[in-house]
Amino acid sequence: MKKKYAICGVSGRALGMFAKPILTTYARRCELVAMLDCDPARFDLYRSRFPEHTAVGTYGEEEFGKMIDETKPDVVIVAGRDDTHARYIVAALERDLDVITEKPMVTTGEDARRVLDAERVSKGTVTVTFNYRYAPIHTKIKEMVWEGKLGRITSVDLNWYLDTYHGSSYFKRWNRRREMSGGLSIHKSTHHFDLVNWWIGQKPVEAFAYGDLHYYGAEGELNPGKEDGRHCGTCLSASRCAYHSRWNASHVPDDHLGLLESGGPRFPYTGYRPDRCIFDEEIDIEDTYAATVKYSGGALLSYSVNFSLPYEGYRLAINGTKGRLETIEYHAPSRTPFPTPIQTIDYFPLFGSKETIHVVHREGGHGGGDPLLLNDLFLGENRERPFPILSGAVDGAYSVATGEAVWRSVKERRPVAIAEVLGGWRESELIER
Template identity: 65%
Template structure:
C-alpha cells in the first residue's frame, strides 16, 4: 500500500488528487495525512469526502511531525505557489517522493535549490505538467519523433486567455508576484514546458516585452479608481463592464462566472480563512503583467515566438511548428460554452515540404485539460504506460527550465535586454 500526504487542501487538491485517490486508485494507494494553514479547509475536505474523517490533519509547522506520525511514501503539493519550495525540500530531505503542481517553485534560484536537494536525496520530484498529455499535444510529439518535420527551425505559439479565466488570476493571490512569480511563471510555464518537451532542446536565451493593460487601476474599464473593493460588495459593480458581462442586473441565479459565484457562496456560508476569490481586478496592488511577447533561442538553433494575453474575448491558442521537411498548424478554441461565435473543430494540419497537405483528426479522451488529467494521474498512480515509447512524465529538470524561461521573460521586460538561462540556473550544467 503506497501512502500519500496532501500538502495544501486547495480546490485543485480536492478534485485533481484526493477524489481520484479515493475513487479510482484506492487499490494500492492511501491518503494518510492532510496539511494546510487553514483549518477550515480540513472541514470542507471532510464534508466532501467523509472517508477522510479519521485522517489526521496538520499545520505547516507540523510537517516533521506529520512525516514521523504517518510515514508517507510520497507527498502531493497543491498549495499556493510560493509555499512549494519548503515542502519539496523537506520531503527530499526525508528521501520521500515529491509530486508537485506546476509551477514547481516561483524562481530560478529556488529551482536550483530543488535540483541540488534532489541530487542528494533518494526521493525524486515529479511536476504535474498535464498539457503534455493532451491528445493533440501527444500527437504533435509523435509526429516530431517520426521525423515528419525534420529539424525544427521555429515555433510560433500564441495563447489567448479570456476575461472569464484571465480575471481569476487578478482576483486572487496570483496578482502579487511574491505569491505566484507572475503569470510568466504561474501560467506560462505550462506552455514553455510543452515547447521544451516537443523540441527536446534546452533554452539558451530569452528576450521579451510585457505590460499590464486590461487589469490594474489604469484599466480603461475600471468604473472608479478606489482600492480594496470586492465584487460581492462593490458599490459600483453595475457600472463595471467586467462584472456585468457575466451577470444579469437582477443578480439572482444569474452569475455565469464561477469566481463571482464562489463569492456569493462565500458570503452566504463560512468561507476559507483570509481568502476572497473576488478582489477587484482594478486594484493598485496588482504588480504582475497581463500581456507578453517573447522570443526564446534554443541550443540546437530553434527559435520560439510566444505571446499570451489574459484579456482576450475567447480562450485558446494558435500553433505553428516549422521544420526542414514540413510544417504543422493547429488552432484550439477552448471552453466552447464561452465562445459566442461558430468555430471549427480542432485538427492538426501537416504541410510536407514536398507533397500533399494532410488533415489529422485526433481521437480525444475525456477529462480536464483536454483529456490530459486522467492520463497524467494514471502514470503517477499506476506507473508509466508501457505502450508509450517516449518519456512524458516531467521531473525537476523540466520544472527548472520552464521556470527559468518564465523568470527570464519578466527580467527581460524589466531590464530591456536578453536574459541568459545559464545566468539564472547557476548550477553544474552536467547535472541538467
C-alpha cells in the same frame, strides 16, 4: 500494499485533482494519510466533501516533520500556493521521499536550483504535473516531431489567449502578486514553455521579452472608479464593471473554485476571498507578453500570451527542415461567442500536399489530459510510449527559468540567459543515481 500520500496545501486543486482520485478511483492502491495547511478551515472543506474519509490526519504549516514522522507517507503531494512549493519539496527530498508537485514547480530560478540540488543527493524524485502534455492533440504533436515528420525544428510560433472570464480570475486572487505566484509568465506560461520544450526536445538558452499591464490594475481603461479594497460580491460599482456584468449572469456563475458545484459555502477560507477587484493598485504583474526564446538546438520560439480577450485558445505552428504543422484550439466553447470547430492538425511537408490529421478527443480536464496523467501518477507510467511524458525537476526548472527570464527581460530591457536565472546550473551537473 497501498502507497501512502500526504498533501501539502489543501487547495481546490488538491481536493479535486488529487484527494478525490486517491479516495475513489485509485483507492485499492493508494491511501491518503495526511494533509497540511495554514488554514484549518480548509480541513473543514475537505471533510464536507468527503465525510466518509474524515480520519485523515491534519497538520499546520509548521508541522511538516511531525506529519512525516506520524503518518510515514511514501509520496508528498505539493499543491498549495505557488510560493510554498519549494519549502515542502526540498523538505520531502531531504527525507528521501518522492514528490508530486503542481505546476509551477517553484516561483523563482533560485528555488528551482534548490530543488535540483536537493534531488541530486536524495533517494526521492520530483514529478511535476504538466497535464497539458497528456492532451491527445498535444501527444500527437510530440509524436509527429519525434517521428521526424518535420525534420530538425527551426522555429515555433505559439500565441495563447485567455478570455475575460479565465484571464481576469488571476487578478482576483493571490496570483496577482509576484511574490506569491512569480507572475503569470511563471504561474501560467510554464505550461506553455514546458509544452514547447517537450515537443521539440531542445533546452531553452536565452529569452528576450516585452510585457505590460494593459487591462487590469488601477490604470485599467475599464476601471469604473479608482478605489482599492473592493470585492466583486459587495462592490457598489459592479453594475458599471464590464467584466462583472459579462460573467455574473445567473447562467454563468463566477465559480473558479468549484464551490457552487460542491454545494459548499461561497468563501469557506479564513481571511481569503477569491473575488478581489481586478483594478486594485496592489497588482504588480503583467497581463500581456511577447517573447522570443532561443534553444540549444538552434530553434527559436516566438511566444505571446494575453489575459483579456474575447475568446480562449491558442494558435500553434512548428517549422522544421522537412515541413510545418499548424493547429488552432478554442478552449471553453460554451464561453465562446461563435461556433468553434473540432481541433485538427494541418501538416505541410516541405515538398508535397497538405494533410489534415484528426485526433480522437477524450473527456476530462485540460483537453482530456487529466485522467491520463492521473493513471501514470497513481498506477505507474505507461512504458509502451516511445517517448517520456511525465515531467521531472529538470523540466520544472527549465519552464520556471524561462518564465523568470521573460519577466526579468521585461523589467531589465535585455536578453536574459536561462543559466543565469538558475545560478549557473547546467544539466551536466547531474550525476547518475
